[in-house]
Every structure is written in structure tokens, then in C-alpha cells.
Amino acid sequence: MIPQLEDLLHARQGPMTSELVLRPGDFGLGRIPARLKPAATTDMVCGFCSTGCSLRVHLNERGQAINLTTNPHYSVNQGMACPKGWEALTPLSAPDRVTTPLLRNPATGNLEPVDWPTALAAFVKNFKGIQERHGKTSLSFLSTGQIVMEEMALLGALAKFGMGMTDVDSNTRQCMxxxxxxxxxxxxxxxxxxxxxxxxxxxxxxxxxxxxxxxxxxxxxxxxxxxxxxxxxxxxxxxxxxxxxxxxxxxxxxxxxxxxxxxxxxxxxxxxxxxxxxxxxxxxxxxxxxxxxxxxxxxxxxxxxxxxxxxxxxxxxxxxxxxxxxxxxxxxxxxxxxxxxxxxxxxxxxxxxxxxxxxxxxxxxxTGQCNAMGSRLFGNASSLLGGYDFAKAEHRSHVASILGIDPALIPDRASLAYDQILDGIDKGSIRGLWVIATNTAHSWINQKTFPAIREKLEFLVVQDMYATTETARMADLVLPAAGWGEKDGILINSERRLGIVKKVSRAPGQALSDFAIFKLVADAWGCGHLFAKWSSPEAAFQILKELSRRQPCEFTGISSYEHIDRSGGIQWPFTDKDAIAPTPIHERTSTAHPERERRLFSDGQFFTPDRRAKFLFDQPRPMPELPDADYPMILLTGRGSSAQWHTGSRTDKSDVLRKLAPRELYVEINPIDADRLRIANNELVRVRSRRGEADALALITSTVQPGQIYLPMHFDTVNRLTFPAFDPHSRQPSYKACAVRVERIKKR
CATH class of the missing domain: 3.40.228.10 (Dimethylsulfoxide Reductase, domain 2)
Incomplete structure (x- = not known):
């Protein structure tokens, strides 16, 4: 068996008590942390959006989460929560959780349960085979802004420094x-x-x-x-x-x-x-x-x-x-x-x-996702870990010295962007793809192109909580992952505040934290020795802390997870000089403890070489796809409800959230356009673009202007319509505007 796997699975399946003693091979992820007392409560930040609210999780005598309320003392939310936060535990017990690795059987074409050794062997055999046939750069991953910072960093380091991937990205590209x-x-x-x-x-x-x-x-x-x-x-x-x-x-x-x-x-x-x-x-x-x-x-x-x-x-x-x-x-x-x-x-x-x-x-x-800020700093895609520059030899040497690896393992350029990776698959230069905690088949712009692109992959691995997402259903191998509340780590919110996530529930079946899966992949690949110091999420945090030293995002003044927990989150920068003994959060006032609110640039000094902020500008350009006689209207997209989140893979698991959110796709149409098209309220209509179509219920409203319509982004048909334009500097997709027409179908 792969080193450490037996110990990890033994601890993973063992009794759920704070007294459980784990074997040395366990990564510290197979138990409720000992710091939590039975029949107690503990505070942790929410894993949905970037606000970073603190939720108070209530535990039974076995240390298992049974309910939650909100934390009245946390400076971010001050005892408030949105509907998603109140339902944060519900997705963990969804009946469609993937509980064992699934490997596609070539004889039947079905995804079938296998054990972890078989799954890891298939991962290594197929991905190494692709590299042998097509070169090191023929593998890539697409990750997420939803996993904790330590997992993001380990994944980026493993892929680039251990597995030889050059081009990797995350769905943070789609939002931030x-x-x-x-x-x-x-x-x-x-x-x-x-x-x-x-x-x-x-x-x-x-x-x-x-x-x-x-x-x-x-x-x-x-x-x-x-x-x-x-x-x-x-x-x-x-x-x-x-x-x-x-x-x-x-x-x-x-x-x-x-x-x-x-x-x-x-x-x-x-x-x-x-x-x-x-x-x-x-x-x-x-x-x-x-x-x-x-x-x-x-x-x-x-x-x-x-x-x-x-x-x-x-x-x-x-x-x-x-x-x-x-x-x-x-x-x-x-x-x-x-x-x-x-x-x-x-x-x-x-x-x-x-x-x-x-x-x-x-x-x-x-910011959008709960840890998009962590991804921006430690995703190891557009910048080297900690915000360093791949192109600078001195930066590569510095990062290598902290990680204890050969600088030659670090690529000398940043990754291609998400759209360029998919283009690489389409053109045949990338043949293997690893998708972690994101749902590309649903969320990618001009969605109908993805199934054709997927067919050009020789092997697709999806690592997720659910095997029911559109992307997981296309996979050759599905790796079952733990979710928020089933592992430890750090999320960084919109205001640069590091907040703690804790294991308060056991992932079902054979599901493991993403951190543990990455460690197992490293061992199976044969590069586990490069990540020996990454023995647990908190050990990884200490490495990332050192990588932040003398960077604008420095947080070397944070001693431990407990320090963050005691302090009610800590905003970067927080250096050794800033590290004062924090007063417990419930004993504080914001005036007595200014470390709770830390804005930047109060001294007028920026992070450029001359310490000056730059005025940057260009001539405006017209919208890439303008309305015309065939497609005379402009489609706008956005969030539909505070009870919905992205592609719905988690929020749709909650009966409460589904009751609060629209169950069917609707389209907002101005009364002037509705009258012209003879469309009645609640009538089923078809929205067409040059790329696809979506059926929706007409909502006649003046919230949109004449000549414009609006669709909520969460439904799977919306991105059949969107136009694949990209900002030239950020390579972010332009989801918000394209040319469409609206047609009547029938009365309901």
C-alpha cells in the first residue's frame, strides 16, 4: 500500500472523539481537533462567499457538529448571517456525496467504486503515460477559490514543482x-x-x-x-x-x-x-x-x-x-x-x-469566493507562492530556499490562463486535466464548447464532494473530497482577514480532505519527499507564513491557528512587530484594539518601486458582440438570490435554500419589449444567442431597460448563451453582455 495511506484511512474511519490517538502517518485530518471539548461550541468562518462571516458551530459529546448559530463578537458579521450561512452544514449530509473513489470502467462506460490504492494507481499511470507520450506540459489542473489556503498552496507546489505541470489555473480567473x-x-x-x-x-x-x-x-x-x-x-x-x-x-x-x-x-x-x-x-x-x-x-x-x-x-x-x-x-x-x-x-x-x-x-x-484572496496569493498560477514573480531568478531561488527544493524545479514563467488552458486542450497540447472543487462544464463561458473540448482529453480527473456535478459526470476518475467543516485551514476574506476553518464533521465514507489527497498523490507520484515539511495544514501554514515575510501580504506575526482563533481573524499585513498579545475577542472594543481594523496606504506609500501609485488608462473599446437585426437585445447576467451560490452544487442540497430561491430559470423583460413581443408575465419564452438557447419564464419588470434582458447565472442553461470575450490583461471572461433575441413558446 502507498506509504501513509493505511494509517490515514485507519484514523479516518476510527471513532469520533477528541481523545483519539493517531498514528504518525496521519496528517492530522482524521479527527475532530483535540482543542474542541465534547458538547461544546466552536467558531469558524463560513465557506461560501468572501465576506468571511464567523459561525458558531454546536457540537455533541462526540465533537460532531449538530447545529450552528452566529458569532456575535466577530468584527465581520457581528452576529448576522445570510441564508447560505445558516444552512452551511446542510450540504455536508447530502445524499449524493461521493464516498469512495470512482473509476470509469472501459467495458461498461460507467463510473464504478474502487479503493484508494486503485484510484491513485490509475491517476499516476494515466497522467505519467500522457507526459511520456506528449511531454511534461501536457498536464494541467483547474482549481477553485473554495478550498483552504494551505490546500491551494500544496496543490500548486505539487503540480508545478513535483509533477512538472507548467500551466494551471483556478476558477478565481472567472471572478477576481x-x-x-x-x-x-x-x-x-x-x-x-x-x-x-x-x-x-x-x-x-x-x-x-x-x-x-x-x-x-x-x-x-x-x-x-x-x-x-x-x-x-x-x-x-x-x-x-x-x-x-x-x-x-x-x-x-x-x-x-x-x-x-x-x-x-x-x-x-x-x-x-x-x-x-x-x-x-x-x-x-x-x-x-x-x-x-x-x-x-x-x-x-x-x-x-x-x-x-x-x-x-x-x-x-x-x-x-x-x-x-x-x-x-x-x-x-x-x-x-x-x-x-x-x-x-x-x-x-x-x-x-x-x-x-x-x-x-x-x-x-x-471579492467573490470565500478564499479567492488566498488563491490570488498562494494559488501558484499567475504569481509564484506569496506574490513572487516566476520570471525573476532571485524570486525563484528565495522561494526554493524556503521550501527546501531545487530552484530548477520552479518554472520561469507564470501559467497560461483558464481560457488558454482550454484552448490548449482543444489544440491537443494538453491531454490530461485535473479539476478540483469547481464545475467547469456548468460555469464556463459559451458552455456548449466544453463537452467537445473534454472529448480531446485522454484522462480527466475530478476531485469534488459530489459525483453529480456536470463536470464530475464527464470524468474518468472521481476522487471523493471533504468539504468545508470537514477539515482545518485558513480562508482570506475581501478585507484581507485570515479566518480559521475547523473540522467539526467527518466526511462520509472514504472521502478525504483535499490536503490529504494531494499528499497521497505526491507519494504515489514519487515526489512526496519534496513535501515532507507539509505534514499537516498548520505545518503548511507555517511555511506560507515564512513565504510572506517582507512581502506586502506579510503575516509572520501570526503564531498559530489558535492565535487567529483568539483574535477573531487577523488582517494582513501583520508582521512580527504587530504581534501583540491579543485580547480575547469578546473582551475587546474596536477603539482599544485597533488591530481589528487595518486599512492600507494611510501613509500614501504604495508597493511600486518608487512607492507611487500609477494612473493607467486606455481607449475604450466597443462591446465585442453588439445587437443587430437578428439578435436585437443585450443579455445581462448576475446573481439571482442570496440563497443561491454559483452552480448550486451545494445550495441546491438545502430544502430551505431551494424554497428561498427561484426553482426555474426566469428572464427579466422590460414592459415595452414584452408588449412589442406580445409576451405575458409568467409565459415560457426562449432566449437565443448565436451560441445556444435557454428556456425561461418571463418576468415583466422595469428593473431592466428596454432592449435589455436579465438572467440569473446559477442555472445550467445560461452559459450556453454567453459570448467568449476576454479582457486582454486579466484574461477574465466577459459574462455580462452579449446579443440575444427573445421568442414566445407557449402559454403556461
């Missing part, structure tokens, strides 16, 4: 690549500057392509706690739930954001409403930016955005006259064909008005 690149280019490092307290401290909050009422409800509750009577501005083509609650909705034409932001910047300069002292002391390239802006006149901005001059002047008045302005964006910006420059146009507005580094200010990207 734009913010990562925008911050890195503008600030010198991927560094969201804010803390959630800024929601409460702003005089004006401007949300651009963001709908926190639905996507991040607890963040929206923090906005509602603002006592400054703030202006709340929502810039969005659709009248979202957040826009309905705003003091000003700015319904611009789809994908005219960049023109709007440049026009606002020009009007602010003309008005003299910029902070020249801040610009001169802390930024570069402003003169070139100001010259570039002159062509974005009021008339051009109004014409190309579809907004009246009065609305533009009102928006400029808010930015110019409020002392503390915060600008917030998420997928409506990130998922666009020119998304990086759009995000940087938001950053430029904050810089030129001095709205950064002070309470209630900032150019603030709201």
Missing part, C-alpha cells in the same frame, strides 16, 4: 483576476486597501457593477449601519435590489462604464475638485492621464453612456463635495471585455480625489 491585475499594476501588489468598517465611515458609497444586497448581504448590512446619512450611488444598467435602496441609481448603457469613469474624471478636473498635493506626492503619470481625459467631454460621456447631463453633474457633485468617498466594485466590472482598465479607472478616481488610505474611502474590490 481583474482585481488582482488592476491592483498589482496600479499599486505594485494585489492589495485591496479597505476594511469593512469603511462601509460605516463613508459620506458617499459608490457601487459600480455591484449588488451587495444579494451577492454580499452582510456587507450591505454594514452599509445600513452607517450613521453619516451617506449618499449611496449604484452604477448599473439594471435597477438591482441595491439600486432600489440607493439615493441615486445611474442606469448607464451596458459596458459604457469606462467612458463614464473617464468622463467623471475629466469633469472633476474641470471643476478643480482634485487633490493635487496628494497626486504630486503619491502618484505617477497623472499629467498624461489628464491630457488623455480631455476628449471625454460632457457631451461625449452623456451620448455614449445614455445618461443625461444632470445625472453626470449630480454624480460629480457627490464625489467633489463629500469628504470620505468609497468606490466599490465586483463582477459587473470584473467580468468585462475591458475590465482591468475599468477597475483602474475606479482606482484613478480614488487617487485623484485623495480618497484612499483614510477611513470611509478607497478603491475597493469586493
Amino acid at each position: 483576476a481583474t482585481s488582482h491585475v488592476a491592483y498589482k499594476q496600479s499599486f505594485g501588489f494585489d492589495a485591496p486597501p479597505f476594511t469593512y468598517k469603511d462601509f460605516e465611515e463613508s459620506d458617499a458609497l459608490i457601487f459600480i457593477g455591484a449588488n451587495p444586497c444579494i451577492a454580499h448581504p452582510i456587507m450591505w448590512q454594514r452599509v445600513m449601519m452607517n450613521k453619516h446619512n451617506p449618499d449611496i450611488v449604484v452604477i448599473d444598467p439594471r435597477r438591482t435590489e441595491t439600486a432600489m435602496a440607493a439615493t441615486l441609481h445611474v442606469p448607464l448603457l451596458p459596458k459604457s462604464d469606462l467612458v463614464l469613469l473617464y468622463g467623471l474624471a475629466n469633469l472633476l478636473i474641470e471643476r478643480g475638485a482634485i487633490k493635487q498635493d496628494f497626486i504630486d506626492a503619491h502618484t505617477s503619470s497623472f499629467a498624461d492621464f489628464a491630457s488623455f481625459l480631455r476628449e471625454f467631454t460632457l457631451d461625449r460621456t452623456a451620448r455614449e453612456t445614455g445618461l443625461p447631463a444632470e445625472t453626470l453633474h449630480r454624480l460629480v457633485d457627490i464625489i467633489a463635495t463629500r469628504e470620505r468617498v468609497s468606490l466599490w466594485w465586483t463582477m459587473g466590472v470584473n467580468q468585462g471585455h475591458e475590465s482591468t482598465r475599468t477597475a483602474q479607472a475606479i482606482i484613478n478616481l480614488a487617487l485623484m480625489t485623495g480618497n484612499i488610505g483614510r477611513p470611509g474611502t478607497g478603491a475597493n474590490s469586493i
Whole structure:
């Protein structure tokens, strides 16, 4: 048997008590941690979105989770939770959990149960065979922003340094690549500057392509706690739930954001409403930016955005006259064909008005998945572990010295992006794919292309909690993985706060944590010695902590998981100098313990070589697929309900969440268009694009403008329609706008 597997499975199947003594070969993942007392409670952060709420898990006398409430003392959510958080334990007991490895039988074509030694042998035989036939670079993985930081890092290190993969990526590319690149280019490092307290401290909050009422409800509750009577501005083509609650909705034409932001910047300069002292002391390239802006006149901005001059002047008045302005964006910006420059146009507005580094200010990207921030730092794809640069020999040597490996094992370039990896499969250069905790067959743009691409793979491995996802059903090998609440580790939330996840439930059957699976793969592959120091998630955390030293994301002042737990989460940077003995969170006040809220750039010093933030800009480009006579409408997509999450692989397991969320795909249609097309409310209609079609119930509403429709992204047919355009800097897909038509089918 593979070394350590017998010990791991023995402990994995043993009794569920805190007194269980494990054999040395166990990775510390086969038990409820000894720090948890029977019939007790323990706090841990939620594993759905990037808000990072703390949930109080109630345990029986065996240390098994039986229920949860919320943590009233945690600074993020302060005792609140959205519907997903309240139901966080439910997906763990779903009847379709995969409980043993599944290997496709070539004789029957079916996925059939096998034991772990057989599964690992099939993994190694097939993937090594592909490399022998097609070269080292013929393997790739697509991972996730949903697993813990230590697992992400071990996977990236194993794949690149142990298995010889060069090109790997995660589904973070679908949601947060734009913010990562925008911050890195503008600030010198991927560094969201804010803390959630800024929601409460702003005089004006401007949300651009963001709908926190639905996507991040607890963040929206923090906005509602603002006592400054703030202006709340929502810039969005659709009248979202957040826009309905705003003091000003700015319904611009789809994908005219960049023109709007440049026009606002020009009007602010003309008005003299910029902070020249801040610009001169802390930024570069402003003169070139100001010259570039002159062509974005009021008339051009109004014409190309579809907004009246009065609305533009009102928006400029808010930015110019409020002392503390915060600008917030998420997928409506990130998922666009020119998304990086759009995000940087938001950053430029904050810089030129001095709205950064002070309470209630900032150019603030709201993250999507629970650990997308961890993926951005330690996914080992677009940057080397810890934010280092693959292309720099000194960075490779430094990382290798910490890991105790030969620098020659580290590639000298960053990975290809998600879309380029799929293109590589299509062209035959990549023949083996490992998919971890994501559902590409459902979520990828222009979805109907994926089954054809999959057929060109010689071997597909899917590692997931469920064998019922669209991608898992296509696999040659399914590896059963533990989920949130069934393992230990760290998640990093939108405000850079490291939060703890704990094992409070045993994964079913033979399912193992992703960390344990990666260790077993390393041993089976023959490179386990490279990762001997990665003996447990917390041991891996200590390695990552050292990798963070002297980086902007440094967290060397954190001594242990317990330190994070005691402190109620800790925001990076948190160096040795910051490491004071934390007071238990329930004994604190935010004024007495400022380490609870740590925003960046209060000193005006950025992470670029000259310590100045950069103004970056480009000419706007038209939407890649414009409406025409055949497809005269624009499709918008977004979140549908706070009870839904991504492709529904977890939220659909909860009867409660399914009752709270729409059960059938619906399409929002403006009454003018509905009348023109003779479509009645609740009538079944067909939405067509040049790539596919989706049937949906018509919802006649003025939340969308004439000529536009809206579909919630969670349903499996929506991405049959979307157009595969990609931002040239971040390679993030443009899910938010494409040309479609709507047809009647029949009355219900």
C-alpha cells in the first residue's frame, strides 16, 4: 500500500472523539481537533462567499457538529448571517456525496467504486503515460477559490514543482483576476486597501457593477449601519435590489462604464475638485492621464453612456463635495471585455480625489469566493507562492530556499490562463486535466464548447464532494473530497482577514480532505519527499507564513491557528512587530484594539518601486458582440438570490435554500419589449444567442431597460448563451453582455 495511506484511512474511519490517538502517518485530518471539548461550541468562518462571516458551530459529546448559530463578537458579521450561512452544514449530509473513489470502467462506460490504492494507481499511470507520450506540459489542473489556503498552496507546489505541470489555473480567473491585475499594476501588489468598517465611515458609497444586497448581504448590512446619512450611488444598467435602496441609481448603457469613469474624471478636473498635493506626492503619470481625459467631454460621456447631463453633474457633485468617498466594485466590472482598465479607472478616481488610505474611502474590490484572496496569493498560477514573480531568478531561488527544493524545479514563467488552458486542450497540447472543487462544464463561458473540448482529453480527473456535478459526470476518475467543516485551514476574506476553518464533521465514507489527497498523490507520484515539511495544514501554514515575510501580504506575526482563533481573524499585513498579545475577542472594543481594523496606504506609500501609485488608462473599446437585426437585445447576467451560490452544487442540497430561491430559470423583460413581443408575465419564452438557447419564464419588470434582458447565472442553461470575450490583461471572461433575441413558446 502507498506509504501513509493505511494509517490515514485507519484514523479516518476510527471513532469520533477528541481523545483519539493517531498514528504518525496521519496528517492530522482524521479527527475532530483535540482543542474542541465534547458538547461544546466552536467558531469558524463560513465557506461560501468572501465576506468571511464567523459561525458558531454546536457540537455533541462526540465533537460532531449538530447545529450552528452566529458569532456575535466577530468584527465581520457581528452576529448576522445570510441564508447560505445558516444552512452551511446542510450540504455536508447530502445524499449524493461521493464516498469512495470512482473509476470509469472501459467495458461498461460507467463510473464504478474502487479503493484508494486503485484510484491513485490509475491517476499516476494515466497522467505519467500522457507526459511520456506528449511531454511534461501536457498536464494541467483547474482549481477553485473554495478550498483552504494551505490546500491551494500544496496543490500548486505539487503540480508545478513535483509533477512538472507548467500551466494551471483556478476558477478565481472567472471572478477576481481583474482585481488582482488592476491592483498589482496600479499599486505594485494585489492589495485591496479597505476594511469593512469603511462601509460605516463613508459620506458617499459608490457601487459600480455591484449588488451587495444579494451577492454580499452582510456587507450591505454594514452599509445600513452607517450613521453619516451617506449618499449611496449604484452604477448599473439594471435597477438591482441595491439600486432600489440607493439615493441615486445611474442606469448607464451596458459596458459604457469606462467612458463614464473617464468622463467623471475629466469633469472633476474641470471643476478643480482634485487633490493635487496628494497626486504630486503619491502618484505617477497623472499629467498624461489628464491630457488623455480631455476628449471625454460632457457631451461625449452623456451620448455614449445614455445618461443625461444632470445625472453626470449630480454624480460629480457627490464625489467633489463629500469628504470620505468609497468606490466599490465586483463582477459587473470584473467580468468585462475591458475590465482591468475599468477597475483602474475606479482606482484613478480614488487617487485623484485623495480618497484612499483614510477611513470611509478607497478603491475597493469586493471579492467573490470565500478564499479567492488566498488563491490570488498562494494559488501558484499567475504569481509564484506569496506574490513572487516566476520570471525573476532571485524570486525563484528565495522561494526554493524556503521550501527546501531545487530552484530548477520552479518554472520561469507564470501559467497560461483558464481560457488558454482550454484552448490548449482543444489544440491537443494538453491531454490530461485535473479539476478540483469547481464545475467547469456548468460555469464556463459559451458552455456548449466544453463537452467537445473534454472529448480531446485522454484522462480527466475530478476531485469534488459530489459525483453529480456536470463536470464530475464527464470524468474518468472521481476522487471523493471533504468539504468545508470537514477539515482545518485558513480562508482570506475581501478585507484581507485570515479566518480559521475547523473540522467539526467527518466526511462520509472514504472521502478525504483535499490536503490529504494531494499528499497521497505526491507519494504515489514519487515526489512526496519534496513535501515532507507539509505534514499537516498548520505545518503548511507555517511555511506560507515564512513565504510572506517582507512581502506586502506579510503575516509572520501570526503564531498559530489558535492565535487567529483568539483574535477573531487577523488582517494582513501583520508582521512580527504587530504581534501583540491579543485580547480575547469578546473582551475587546474596536477603539482599544485597533488591530481589528487595518486599512492600507494611510501613509500614501504604495508597493511600486518608487512607492507611487500609477494612473493607467486606455481607449475604450466597443462591446465585442453588439445587437443587430437578428439578435436585437443585450443579455445581462448576475446573481439571482442570496440563497443561491454559483452552480448550486451545494445550495441546491438545502430544502430551505431551494424554497428561498427561484426553482426555474426566469428572464427579466422590460414592459415595452414584452408588449412589442406580445409576451405575458409568467409565459415560457426562449432566449437565443448565436451560441445556444435557454428556456425561461418571463418576468415583466422595469428593473431592466428596454432592449435589455436579465438572467440569473446559477442555472445550467445560461452559459450556453454567453459570448467568449476576454479582457486582454486579466484574461477574465466577459459574462455580462452579449446579443440575444427573445421568442414566445407557449402559454403556461
